[in-house]
Structure formats: structure tokens, C-alpha cells
Amino acid sequence: MQLDKLLRVAKWEVTKNAGGVDKRTIVVMALSLVAMGAVAAIAVSGGTGAGMDDGIYRIGVDDDSPYYGVAADDSTFDIREPDPAAIERRQQELLYRGIRLQNVPQTAKERAALTELRDSTAQYNDRTLARDDNQTAAFPVSVTLVYEQQSGSSQLDPRSGDSSDGSGSSDGGTSVADEGETSASSGSDSDTSGSTGTGDGSSDDSDGSNGDSSATGDESDSSGSSQETVDSNVSTSDSVASGGGDGGTAGGSGANLGAIGARLTGDVQGGTPSDISPPFPFESLVLAFLYIVPMNFVIQAYGSSMLSERLNRRGELLLVTPASRGDIIGGKTLPYLAGAVGVAALITAALRFGNIAPAGSYVAVLAVVPLVVLFLSATFCGAMFARSFKELTFVTVTITVTLTSYAFVPAIFTDVTPIALISPLTLVVLDLTGQSVGLSSFVFSTTPPLLTGLVLFGLGAGLYREEDMFTQRPIPLKVLDALAGGINSRRSALKMSIVLLPLVIVAELAAIAFLFVLDSVSLNVFGTNQSLGIVLVLGVIVVIEELAKSLHVYAGYEHARYDRTLRSALGTGALSGLGFFIGEKGLLIARLSDLESLPIGEAALQGATLPAGLPLWVAGLLFLLPLALHTVTAAISSVGASRGRRAYVAALTVAIVVHFAYNFTVVSTLV
Known part of the structure; x- marks a missing residue:
């Protein structure tokens, strides 16, 4: 390859084929960019805005009821004046007088409304306690989860003390996990009698079966907690308010995406017992999706351009020039490669400076490069094999589904298993979430797709000659032609x-x-x-x-x-x-x-x-x-x-x- 010839072909590709994309494709790309921008805006704003479930539950509650603030903070509820007749007419799902639930939920929607109120009450308590100055008193119990492989050895948190006695840890008692089990210890230097936000299912004022409950405030001066919380005993079981403190979030050795998850879902992240739940790679899904979608649009334009060279015989002009096949293919591919990598860089910058993923760096962009090469090389081969734009459509769809699955599926298990390292997108997720990416992991994830892309370009280049480019043969025969191009003798x-x-x-x-x-x-x-x-x-x-x-x-x-x-x-x-x-x-x-x-x-x-x-x-x-x-x-x-x-x-x-x-x-x- 000669750099000057390659750049000249790239310039020709940009200037001559800029109008080769039809209007329908431009409209679809524009709408997709708008949709992605909307998703990013929601993420930056913390997930606020209108939702599909806004106001689906109607609750009658007085202004002076402790549950008024809970319902007001949850857009799922539509607050109305308490009206027993409205309950009979099925115009309200819940009716509260002070702290007592006045109706027994009978319909499925009423029971769902009560369940939603229970969850909202717990989250309201979390947010209230998280604003308290004395976090040790507000959250006397913290939990550290260590997710272990079934056959792996236990690697405990370095902050933990001796696992044999279950105590002696800092920050109000950090628990130690052994082989997937979790234990908790209360802080030795904090008085927890004043901490509120807990419910007693056996309270005289509560009927657990109906959801009636008594509100408890913070009536003790010993804990230093002065914010009022609502009793989470709307549920029938005892619970501990959570959402802050020194415990942090459970993460194990995988990528901890809690901060991004909090922005996207509105959940309160914490290290208290109520936060214990199996990891779900929702955040990994979102991040991987943002990087995969633009590639699909790039390969559409690239495949159309390459096939036009064959059907319109425009490639014949390039074949008679002094430029080699490598110069021609490299020059025509370079603009699309640069465009795809540039989009990945813009996404990384938007996530970083939008304070969604402040740790994003050049590592995320470098990890995307092998995937871009793989997508483009597969599309190049597809354009060399296809006989028409209709056939290219089916080939492109096959490439999109196959390679998207290869890149996307492993990445969603970033928090779960080493299987995730099969995809370079896992490196992107790890980098955006502040996790270190080792050299061995980077090499393992990026080398196979990069080499595969180069092999596919080589196979397609074997057909980039006049006797093969302008002949119409079925795809299976074209594949055999590409393979036979590298065979000269039996040693081949x-x-x-x-x-x-x-x-x-x-x-x-x-x-x-x-x-x-x-x-x-x-x-x-x-x-x-x-x-x-x-x-x-x-x-x-x-x-x-x-x-x-x-x-x-x-x-x-x-x-x-x-x-x-x-x-x-x-x-x-x-x-x-x-x-x-x-x-x-x-x-x-x-x-x-x-x-x-x-x-x-x-x-x-x-x-x-x-x-x-x-x-x-x-x-x-x-x-x-x-x-x-x-x-x-x-x-x-x-x-x-x-x-x-x-x-x-x-x-x-x-x-x-x-x-x-x-x-x-x-x-x-x-x-």
C-alpha cells in the first residue's frame, strides 16, 4: 500500500459517493440519532420525565398524612382527596386517613397499588436517611457482597477483618462474605436505638394483612438523626431502611455499574441489608447498545457503496489505475472506519462529560476498533458476494444479527462471568465504569475479531478483480471463488x-x-x-x-x-x-x-x-x-x-x- 494513493481513493470515496445514500436511509439515520440523543438526555437528567406508568394508581390521602410525601415523590400515584365513595366506585385504589389504610384491597390493581406504595415507602425512607449528617447512626448495619465462582477461592474485601469472628471491621461494621455467604455486624461505636425507618409487623396499630400501619418518626436524640421517615411497615415483614452510609455498594470483582444504574433507573444505591439482590446487567445492556447501533448504519452505507462499484461498473475505472487492490480497498474503507471510530469517541466523550461515566477514556475507543474492522470486513465480503441490492439486504441483515450477537451477548454478563471477555464491548463497559483493564484481557478480547476482520478483507480482496467483480454467480459459488483465490498448489x-x-x-x-x-x-x-x-x-x-x-x-x-x-x-x-x-x-x-x-x-x-x-x-x-x-x-x-x-x-x-x-x-x- 502507498499512503498517498490510499488517501486519494479515500478522498474520492467521500466526495463522489457522499450523495449515494438514499433519502430513506438518511431519514432513518436521523431519527435513530435523535432517539439515541433522547436516551442520553434521560440518562444525564437522572431518568426523570414522563413515564408510561405515571398516575396509574389513584390514592386518597390527606396533606398531613405521612404517606402524602411518599405518594407525592412517586409519579406512579395520582393524589386525590380521601373519598370512601370513590373507593366503592373504583375511582380510587387506596384510601388513607392519617396513618391508617381505610380499605381492604380486593382487586388486582388495588393490590398492585399497595405493593407499589410499600416499595415507594422504603425508597422514601432511604432518601430521607441518606440526607442525615450521622450516617453511621442512620445505617448501623452495612453489608459487603463478594461474588465468587463456584470452584474459585474466596477473596475477601481488604477492608474486612477476621472472617472467623464476623466482627472487627471498620465503618460501622462491614460484613465479610465467605464462599458466597453474607454476614452482617452492627457498628460497635454507634447507638442504633434512635435509628428509624423500621417497621414492626406486630404493632398494635398495624394490620399486616390489610396494609394498615403506624408511622414512626425519629424521636431519639441519641442517634443524631433528625429527618422524619415514614414507617416501611406498609409491607407485612420487618425491613431496614437503606440507601447510604459507609458500606458502599456490593460489587464483587466485576464491574460495578451502580452509579449509572441509579441515574437510569432512579434506584437508591447503598450497602445496607435491604440492598442485597442478585446482580442484573441492565447497565451493561444500555452501554453496549449505544456502541453497537451506529455500526449498523455505517455498514449499510459501506455495503451500498461497494456493491455500486460492481453493478454500475464504477470500480472498473479504479482497476485500470496504478493503484493496487490494497490501495483501492483501504481507501474506500478508511472513511467508514474513521467515521465509526469517531462516533464511538463521541459517545465516550458524551458519557464522560455528561457525568454518566466520568471514567471513560481512550481504552473504550480502542476496544471498539476491532469490532468496527470486523463489521466492515464482513460487509465488504457480503458486497463482493451479492448479485443485487436486494440480495445485499439479506446478507447485511445476516451480518448484523450475527456480529451484533457476538459483540452484544457476552458483554451483558460483565458482572457475572469471564465469558464476558469474549466481546470487546466488555472492555468498553469496564473502562466506562472505572474498572481497570489488564493487558492480557485487552489482548484476549481484541485480537480474535481484529485478525478475523483482516482475514475477511483478504478473502474479499481475492474477488476484487475484473473477472470476478462483474460476474453474477450465487453466493455459495462466490465463497468458493474467494477461497480458491489463495490456492496455488497442494501446499496451499x-x-x-x-x-x-x-x-x-x-x-x-x-x-x-x-x-x-x-x-x-x-x-x-x-x-x-x-x-x-x-x-x-x-x-x-x-x-x-x-x-x-x-x-x-x-x-x-x-x-x-x-x-x-x-x-x-x-x-x-x-x-x-x-x-x-x-x-x-x-x-x-x-x-x-x-x-x-x-x-x-x-x-x-x-x-x-x-x-x-x-x-x-x-x-x-x-x-x-x-x-x-x-x-x-x-x-x-x-x-x-x-x-x-x-x-x-x-x-x-x-x-x-x-x-x-x-x-x-x-x-x-x-x-
């Missing part, structure tokens, strides 16, 4: 198996991410008790690997690059298997993550890694057996490919069965 089978390994790695990692949730489902297969997730992952991986070893061999036979003799077929298959065995060691990149700590990850990576603690001769045998396996199965497929399409499909099926039987036996024995 070894090279192609290595070159295609990044595609294999990305596909296998995606399979692990999609199927790991089934790891807890047991399945009795051939007398072994394996999980459904492991069985499915093994099946998917076998299909991916056998296709990667044999499809380019079949393409070579279809384009008469190999001799159709048994000896040639066996030799070509053996070289393909050897190349795959060498390239398969690229899966060792998984050691940069904790995937092997999961049973499904260990099963999926057993071909490239060896279990620890094995005798030397066993380790050597397990190292050589995969070589024999890949050589034999690739030779089987190669023999079938030399006989034609139907024979190739039959031979490929046999190779898949043999490969699966080997993998399942090894996993059942060693994993």
Missing part, C-alpha cells in the same frame, strides 16, 4: 487452514458465549453425565473445525487446483490437517482469560490445551493425538471432495462423527 492447503484459524476462534468463542448458560443442565449421553451445554458446544465446535479444514480443499478441487486422485486427496487432506493442528495452538490465547475455569470452556479448549498434573507420557500422547485426529478427518473430507459435491457432504459427515466421538471421549475422561 496447509496455508489456508492456518489463515482461516481466526474465523474458527471467533466462531468457537461465540458458541461458548451462547451455550454456557446450558452448562447447568445435565444430560445422560452414552452412560455419561455431561451437561447439555458441553455436548452442544462440542458438536458446534466439531462442525466449525471440519468445515474450516475441508471447505477450502473442496474449493480447490472445484477450481481444478488439485489432482483428483486418491494419493493427491490423501496428501492434500493431511497437509490441511497439519496446518489446522499448527494454527489450533492459537487457541492458547484463551489462557489470557479465565475461560478454562468454567467446565464448558475447559471442554471447548481441550484440543489446544492440556490438563495440568498429567504424567509426561500421557501429556505427550494427548499432544500427538489431535495431530492424528485432524490429519485423518481432513483426509476423509478431502477424498470425498475429490469425488464431487455429494461425496464431499457424505465424507464431511463421517469426519464430523469421528471428530465428535474423539472429543466426547476425551472430555468424558479428563474433564
Whole structure:
């Protein structure tokens, strides 16, 4: 590539094709940008504004009732004058006189209104106590949650004391979690008798079944808490007011997105017992969504531009220029790459300076680059394969769904499992939330999609020539043309198996991410008790690997690059298997993550890694057996490919069965 020629092509792409996007696409893009801006505005404003559930519950309550402030702070309630007749006419759901509930909820809506009032009361108490100066007295109990892997060792919070006695921690008694269990201790230097916001379900003034309750204020001077709180005994169980204090939020070792979650949902974040709940990656979903959506619009414009070069034969003019194929493809891709990365940078800056994610930095932008390359390269291949804009639409939709799933699904488990590191978007979420991103994690997340993108650009570039660009062939035949472009001799089978390994790695990692949730489902297969997730992952991986070893061999036979003799077929298959065995060691990149700590990850990576603690001769045998396996199965497929399409499909099926039987036996024995 020559930089001056590349930039000249990029300038031509921007100036000549600026009007190539139709008006409908421009309108859709504009509306999407407006929608994303609205979401960002809501996030910045803390989630305030009109909601779909505003005023759906009508409550009759006096101005002097303790519950008036609760209802006034919750837009779900429509406050009205207390009217028993309105209750009879079903024009009010709840009726309060002072502190007592006057009606017994009978309908589903009335019961839902009472439940909502209970939750609102607890949140009202949280906010009230959080404004108190003496937080230790307001929140005498704090909790620290440590989420542990099932097979992992406990790593306690460094602020915690000795876990054997459950006490001795600072900040009003921080609890210590051991193997997923949580304990709490009250502060040794604070008098909790004055702390309010708790309800007594056995109070004389309360009927728990009807929701009647008595309000309690702060009547003690010993705690220093002077703000009035409403009794949260609207519910039938005792509760402890929460929402502040020194305890902080529960986070474990994953990304703690509580601050952003508070802005987006309005929830009060705290470290008190009432805040204990399983982690839900809602915030990760929102952040990942903001980065994925713009890419879909960029690839639409990019794919349309590339296909126009073929259908309108505009690319013929570039092919006769002194610029190389690399200069042309790089120059036409550069504006879209820069645009997508620029949008990611703007999103990161908006989140940072909008005080939504103040920790956002260049790491988030760098993590998006491999995804942009992957999206653009897949679209480039799709534009080279498609015969019309209608066909390109289906290809683009397939690319969008597939790659969005690969990038999006793992990222939503940022707080839960190392599976999340499969997607570079996880690095974005970690960076925006102030979590440190290690070099090994960055390399593991970004290298596979980046290399895959380069491979796809290489395959598409093989078709960027006059004899292929302007011919109309079905997509499957175009795929074979792209694969055959890199085949010159029988030794090319070894090279192609290595070159295609990044595609294999990305596909296998995606399979692990999609199927790991089934790891807890047991399945009795051939007398072994394996999980459904492991069985499915093994099946998917076998299909991916056998296709990667044999499809380019079949393409070579279809384009008469190999001799159709048994000896040639066996030799070509053996070289393909050897190349795959060498390239398969690229899966060792998984050691940069904790995937092997999961049973499904260990099963999926057993071909490239060896279990620890094995005798030397066993380790050597397990190292050589995969070589024999890949050589034999690739030779089987190669023999079938030399006989034609139907024979190739039959031979490929046999190779898949043999490969699966080997993998399942090894996993059942060693994993």
C-alpha cells in the first residue's frame, strides 16, 4: 500500500459517493440519532420525565398524612382527596386517613397499588436517611457482597477483618462474605436505638394483612438523626431502611455499574441489608447498545457503496489505475472506519462529560476498533458476494444479527462471568465504569475479531478483480471463488487452514458465549453425565473445525487446483490437517482469560490445551493425538471432495462423527 494513493481513493470515496445514500436511509439515520440523543438526555437528567406508568394508581390521602410525601415523590400515584365513595366506585385504589389504610384491597390493581406504595415507602425512607449528617447512626448495619465462582477461592474485601469472628471491621461494621455467604455486624461505636425507618409487623396499630400501619418518626436524640421517615411497615415483614452510609455498594470483582444504574433507573444505591439482590446487567445492556447501533448504519452505507462499484461498473475505472487492490480497498474503507471510530469517541466523550461515566477514556475507543474492522470486513465480503441490492439486504441483515450477537451477548454478563471477555464491548463497559483493564484481557478480547476482520478483507480482496467483480454467480459459488483465490498448489492447503484459524476462534468463542448458560443442565449421553451445554458446544465446535479444514480443499478441487486422485486427496487432506493442528495452538490465547475455569470452556479448549498434573507420557500422547485426529478427518473430507459435491457432504459427515466421538471421549475422561 502507498499512503498517498490510499488517501486519494479515500478522498474520492467521500466526495463522489457522499450523495449515494438514499433519502430513506438518511431519514432513518436521523431519527435513530435523535432517539439515541433522547436516551442520553434521560440518562444525564437522572431518568426523570414522563413515564408510561405515571398516575396509574389513584390514592386518597390527606396533606398531613405521612404517606402524602411518599405518594407525592412517586409519579406512579395520582393524589386525590380521601373519598370512601370513590373507593366503592373504583375511582380510587387506596384510601388513607392519617396513618391508617381505610380499605381492604380486593382487586388486582388495588393490590398492585399497595405493593407499589410499600416499595415507594422504603425508597422514601432511604432518601430521607441518606440526607442525615450521622450516617453511621442512620445505617448501623452495612453489608459487603463478594461474588465468587463456584470452584474459585474466596477473596475477601481488604477492608474486612477476621472472617472467623464476623466482627472487627471498620465503618460501622462491614460484613465479610465467605464462599458466597453474607454476614452482617452492627457498628460497635454507634447507638442504633434512635435509628428509624423500621417497621414492626406486630404493632398494635398495624394490620399486616390489610396494609394498615403506624408511622414512626425519629424521636431519639441519641442517634443524631433528625429527618422524619415514614414507617416501611406498609409491607407485612420487618425491613431496614437503606440507601447510604459507609458500606458502599456490593460489587464483587466485576464491574460495578451502580452509579449509572441509579441515574437510569432512579434506584437508591447503598450497602445496607435491604440492598442485597442478585446482580442484573441492565447497565451493561444500555452501554453496549449505544456502541453497537451506529455500526449498523455505517455498514449499510459501506455495503451500498461497494456493491455500486460492481453493478454500475464504477470500480472498473479504479482497476485500470496504478493503484493496487490494497490501495483501492483501504481507501474506500478508511472513511467508514474513521467515521465509526469517531462516533464511538463521541459517545465516550458524551458519557464522560455528561457525568454518566466520568471514567471513560481512550481504552473504550480502542476496544471498539476491532469490532468496527470486523463489521466492515464482513460487509465488504457480503458486497463482493451479492448479485443485487436486494440480495445485499439479506446478507447485511445476516451480518448484523450475527456480529451484533457476538459483540452484544457476552458483554451483558460483565458482572457475572469471564465469558464476558469474549466481546470487546466488555472492555468498553469496564473502562466506562472505572474498572481497570489488564493487558492480557485487552489482548484476549481484541485480537480474535481484529485478525478475523483482516482475514475477511483478504478473502474479499481475492474477488476484487475484473473477472470476478462483474460476474453474477450465487453466493455459495462466490465463497468458493474467494477461497480458491489463495490456492496455488497442494501446499496451499496447509496455508489456508492456518489463515482461516481466526474465523474458527471467533466462531468457537461465540458458541461458548451462547451455550454456557446450558452448562447447568445435565444430560445422560452414552452412560455419561455431561451437561447439555458441553455436548452442544462440542458438536458446534466439531462442525466449525471440519468445515474450516475441508471447505477450502473442496474449493480447490472445484477450481481444478488439485489432482483428483486418491494419493493427491490423501496428501492434500493431511497437509490441511497439519496446518489446522499448527494454527489450533492459537487457541492458547484463551489462557489470557479465565475461560478454562468454567467446565464448558475447559471442554471447548481441550484440543489446544492440556490438563495440568498429567504424567509426561500421557501429556505427550494427548499432544500427538489431535495431530492424528485432524490429519485423518481432513483426509476423509478431502477424498470425498475429490469425488464431487455429494461425496464431499457424505465424507464431511463421517469426519464430523469421528471428530465428535474423539472429543466426547476425551472430555468424558479428563474433564
